[in-house]
Amino acid sequence: MSDALVWQLVKKHSAFLHKQKGIELTKEPGNLTGRNCFRFSGLAHAHALDVSLGKDGAVYFSKKRHTAGRHPAKTWAKYKLTQHQRNGTNKAAHAIKSQSSGQFPVAYRGDLAKLAVAKYHKLFRARVNAAKQAKADAKKESKQ
Secondary structure, X not given: OOHHHHHHHHOOOOOXXXXXXXXXXXXXXXXXXXEOOHHHOOOOOOOOEEEEXXXXXXXXXXXXXXXXXXXXXXXXXXXXXXXXXXXXXXXXXXXXXXXXXXXXXXXXXXXXXXXXXXXXXXXXXXXXXHHHHHHHHHHHHHHO
């Protein structure tokens, strides 16, 4: 099915839709911004990107496989981003950029590369802040 047809089917009727204060938001996998529009839809596009936190607290980068048509469990290829900074460069951001806008075999979704990197930085900062808060709470409880 074409991307436009899938979008026409899911844009107003999806289990992931949430309406708040007159704005349509979505929690679908592959939607980097949460806005309900064709450009960011992970359901409608054959090529989609996602950056999310795993159950283990690590940040994962996912790409939608267009070849896994009849196997929903195999639709997303997940990559764990383990190295944040190394030798003055951000390895995880470089990996996201190269996977999303690379030339092999064709450009994947280069228009979403900056959004994916921005979401990675937000998730990484949130994970670090949560770890610091947990450490401070543990220290505070040990004093009492």
